[in-house]
Amino acid sequence: MxxxxxxxxxxxxxxxxxxxxxxxxxxxxxxxxxxxxxxxxxxxxxxxxxxxxxxxxxxxxxxxxxxxxxxxxxxxxxxxxxxxxxNGYKGTIRVGMTPVRGPDMFIHVYPAFHKEYPNIEVIPYEMNVFQMQKLVSIGDLDLGFMTLFESQRDDNEYQNLYREEILIAAPESWDFGDQVIRKEGCRQALPLQALKDRPMILLRKKTTMRPILDKLFRTRKVVPQILFDTANPATILEMVRAEICCGIIAESTVCGFDQGIRYYSLDKPLHWNVAASYAKGSFVSRATQCFIDYAKKYWLEKTKEK
CATH class of the missing domain: 1.10.10.10 (Winged helix-like DNA-binding domain superfamily/Winged helix DNA-binding domain)
Structure with missing residues (x-):
């Protein structure tokens, strides 16, 4: 053809x-x-x-x-x-991923996948989740790896790979006094109101996290004191470690940022999913499912690093 x-x-x-x-x-x-x-x-x-x-x-x-x-x-x-x-595996899989966390996942998954399916070409594309959803819907992407909340899903199909918590990151030296909520056997928590007068750096509005946080701030009637936005969670954590601000990040991004930072759950814990998405009604080949399974293994192993 x-x-x-x-x-x-x-x-x-x-x-x-x-x-x-x-x-x-x-x-x-x-x-x-x-x-x-x-x-x-x-x-x-x-x-x-x-x-x-x-x-x-x-x-x-x-x-x-x-x-x-x-x-x-x-x-x-x-x-x-x-x-x-x-079992004559040939062809192409066009894979979408987010620019910050996607490439690291890809370089860990691709070698194992290529060894198993050497005749399948995998073409990676970096873009935000909302762009990915559109391209998956119209068939320009065969597979998209996304981090998003349940409310942000569209009519495409989704396989959850990993559920992670959204955390508040604050300098270890900051004292929140009696605003800290201590729960036995769980991470300490903070209400958003505790951040009301604190400088913050947040992820950009085009990320899937930001609109949910903005809605949460509005609901709690908190106006965040935002210094600037960034696309990279590592930037937020470096600024927190430098005692310039606090921030809100995904749990899997904290690896390597242990010193000088204390992490809190929100008072009502917030979670999202790392998911693989493909067009509704599409056939998922064994090769495509293999790539998804390797990605799931990567995310589960990454959680053990924390």
Whole structure:
């Protein structure tokens, strides 16, 4: 099933530029343009609005792209089913992951997976969870590894890999007095009100954690004194260790940040899941499930490091 033309047209849409698409496809711009012109002649209409800065699809282009993605999805599903039947594992798995924690997971998972499935190409993409969800839905990603709360799930399928707690990180020298909630056999806790007049650094609004925290602050009628936002939890923890601020981070990010920081649960403990996501109704091949299982093993082993 030769779908190269379809893939080339989708690449133009993805890059929003025929020049960038040609570079990514290792084609000359002239050759790619000829393919596009031939297809448009065949269809009797243009598929893209030509622009120096943005090749957006026309109405006809949107229809073509929707059908193209579905054709590639059907091809992928068909080949995956045949591979499972014959043990002739070949093909591609496009994997989405978050920029900070995703690459570390990938470099630990990929070697073991590649040893087991050497003929399967795994293409990693780094992006935020909300972008991943969209691309999984339309079939541009086969698999997405996400950290998110239950309320943030969409209609895609999810496999939970690891449940982790959201923690308050504060300098060890800070004294919260009688605001600290002590629970036998559990980590000490703090109400959000204890952070009301304390400087904070939080994760950026485009992360899945931030909108939930913002809602929590509003509910508790606390206005956080935010110094700045960051995409990297390590930045928060370095600033906490320097006694500049407090922060709120995921439990798995505390590894290596033991000295000078005290961690608290929220007074009402908050958890989210690290999950693998794929399109609703899609066929999950043994190879894809193997990659998911290796990722789950990575996360469970990482929790033992804390």
């Amino acid at each position: 030769d779908t190269r033309l379809i893939e080339h047209i989708l690449k133009i849409a993805e890059e929003k530029s025929i020049t960038k698409a040609a570079e990514k496809l290792y084609l000359t711009q002239s050759a790619l343009n000829q393919q596009l012109l031939h297809l448009e002649h065949e269809l009797g209409t243009t598929l893209f609005n030509r622009s120096k800065t943005n090749w957006g699809p026309t109405k006809a282009g949107e229809i073509y792209l929707e059908g193209a993605r579905e054709m590639l999805r059907v091809k992928q599903q068909t080949y995956s089913r045949i591979s499972d039947l014959t």
